[in-house]
Amino acid sequence: MFLRSFLGASALSLLAATGALADPVTVTDIAGRSVTLDGPVERVILGEGRQIFFAAVLDNDAPFHRIVGWRDDLRQAAPESYALYAEKYPQLKDIPTFGGFKDGTFDIEQAVALKPDVMIMNLEAKAATDEAGYEEKLAKVGIPIVYVDFREDPFAHTPQSMAIIGKLFGKEARAEEFNDFYQAQMARVTEVIAAHPDLTRPLTFVERAGGYTEDCCMSFGNANFGQFVELAGGRNLASAFIPGTFGTVNPEQIIASDPEQVVVTGGNWEAYVPGGAWVGVGPGSDEAAARAKLAALMDRPAFAGVKAVETGKVHAIWHQFYNSPYSFVAVQQLAKWLHPELFDDLDPEATLKELHARFLPIDYRPGYWVSLDEKSMN
Incomplete structure (x- = not known):
C-alpha cells in the first residue's frame, strides 16, 4: 500500500510497462541448467534461424517481434520456408545475423549490442559453447543461455522444450495446447x-541428405530419423552400424542388408551445393522434379538390386522434420509407408494442414514428401 501511495497508480503502470517490475522466471533447460531471468522475455537471439519453427507456434500472430538476432541458416537450409515467412513478414530480412559457436565466428560484442534478454541455443551446440567458454563470457555481460532440443532426443525433449520456451515467452497455455496436439x-x-x-x-534404410555429397551413404543410428522409423513400426538398418545419432553406412552393407524400404531426407540445398543431386522436397516444391532426382539417386551402386528399389518402395521426405517441433508428421508419413494396411485412415497431409491452420502464421503448401511408387503418396 505504501509503495502504491508513494508512486501513484500511473507510475506503477509505467514501471510495469517498462519491465521494472517484471517477475523473475526460472526454467530448467534441456541441459539441466537452472536459469533465472526477468520475464516474459521481449528480446531474443535465436541460436539457429530454423528455431523460428517453434517461435512461430508460440507467437503465431507476430513470429518475429521478439527476435533481435539469429543465425543465417533458415535462408540457406530451408529456403522455401524462408520465402514463405519473408513474403508475409518482410522485416525478417532486416534481422541481424551472426556467426556460429561451432566455427568460432560468434561475436560477443555484436550480441551485447542487440541487448537480448536471452539467447536460445540448440543442445548440440553446448559442447562447442563449453569449449570456447561462451556461456561464462555471455553471463558476464548479462546474456543468459537457455538450451532446447528438437534433434538429439526429439520425442522426449520436444514437449519439454516447448514448455520451456512457452514459459520464457509468457505463452505457457499456447505451449501446452501445442504439446497436447x-x-x-x-x-x-x-x-x-x-x-x-x-x-x-x-527393414528400412534412411539416407540422410542423400545427394548432398558424392559420398554414400550418411544415415542415422538409434536416434532422430532412426527412432522415427522404429516408432513407425520399422527396423532401422543403420542402428546396427552407427553407435550414435549420425554416421555412415558402407554401400556394400546396404546391398548385403537388402532393405525393404528406403527413405531419403531431402531439401533445397542450392545455397550449399549448387546443382547438387539432393532431392528438393519441402513446402511448395516441384514434386515431379524431386521424384526424378530421387530415382537418379537409386541408380548408385549402393542400391543396385535392393528389394526396396525393385518394388518401388523408395521415398523422400523433408529433412527439416529432423530438427523441428513438427517431427510427429514425419512419423505419421513413415508409418503410412511402412504399414499402409494399418494406417489406411491416417492422413499425414491433413495433419500438416491442421498444424498450419491451428498453430502457424503461414499457409500450407504441399511438397514435403514424394515416392517413386506414386500409389504410396496416397
Missing part, C-alpha cells in the same frame, strides 16, 4: 503399433 498425433501411430506386438517390421 503433438502427443495426440504421435499416439495415432504409437498406439496402433503397440496394439500389434507381432507386427512384421520392414
Whole structure:
C-alpha cells in the first residue's frame, strides 16, 4: 500500500510497462541448467534461424517481434520456408545475423549490442559453447543461455522444450495446447503399433541428405530419423552400424542388408551445393522434379538390386522434420509407408494442414514428401 501511495497508480503502470517490475522466471533447460531471468522475455537471439519453427507456434500472430538476432541458416537450409515467412513478414530480412559457436565466428560484442534478454541455443551446440567458454563470457555481460532440443532426443525433449520456451515467452497455455496436439498425433501411430506386438517390421534404410555429397551413404543410428522409423513400426538398418545419432553406412552393407524400404531426407540445398543431386522436397516444391532426382539417386551402386528399389518402395521426405517441433508428421508419413494396411485412415497431409491452420502464421503448401511408387503418396 505504501509503495502504491508513494508512486501513484500511473507510475506503477509505467514501471510495469517498462519491465521494472517484471517477475523473475526460472526454467530448467534441456541441459539441466537452472536459469533465472526477468520475464516474459521481449528480446531474443535465436541460436539457429530454423528455431523460428517453434517461435512461430508460440507467437503465431507476430513470429518475429521478439527476435533481435539469429543465425543465417533458415535462408540457406530451408529456403522455401524462408520465402514463405519473408513474403508475409518482410522485416525478417532486416534481422541481424551472426556467426556460429561451432566455427568460432560468434561475436560477443555484436550480441551485447542487440541487448537480448536471452539467447536460445540448440543442445548440440553446448559442447562447442563449453569449449570456447561462451556461456561464462555471455553471463558476464548479462546474456543468459537457455538450451532446447528438437534433434538429439526429439520425442522426449520436444514437449519439454516447448514448455520451456512457452514459459520464457509468457505463452505457457499456447505451449501446452501445442504439446497436447503433438502427443495426440504421435499416439495415432504409437498406439496402433503397440496394439500389434507381432507386427512384421520392414527393414528400412534412411539416407540422410542423400545427394548432398558424392559420398554414400550418411544415415542415422538409434536416434532422430532412426527412432522415427522404429516408432513407425520399422527396423532401422543403420542402428546396427552407427553407435550414435549420425554416421555412415558402407554401400556394400546396404546391398548385403537388402532393405525393404528406403527413405531419403531431402531439401533445397542450392545455397550449399549448387546443382547438387539432393532431392528438393519441402513446402511448395516441384514434386515431379524431386521424384526424378530421387530415382537418379537409386541408380548408385549402393542400391543396385535392393528389394526396396525393385518394388518401388523408395521415398523422400523433408529433412527439416529432423530438427523441428513438427517431427510427429514425419512419423505419421513413415508409418503410412511402412504399414499402409494399418494406417489406411491416417492422413499425414491433413495433419500438416491442421498444424498450419491451428498453430502457424503461414499457409500450407504441399511438397514435403514424394515416392517413386506414386500409389504410396496416397
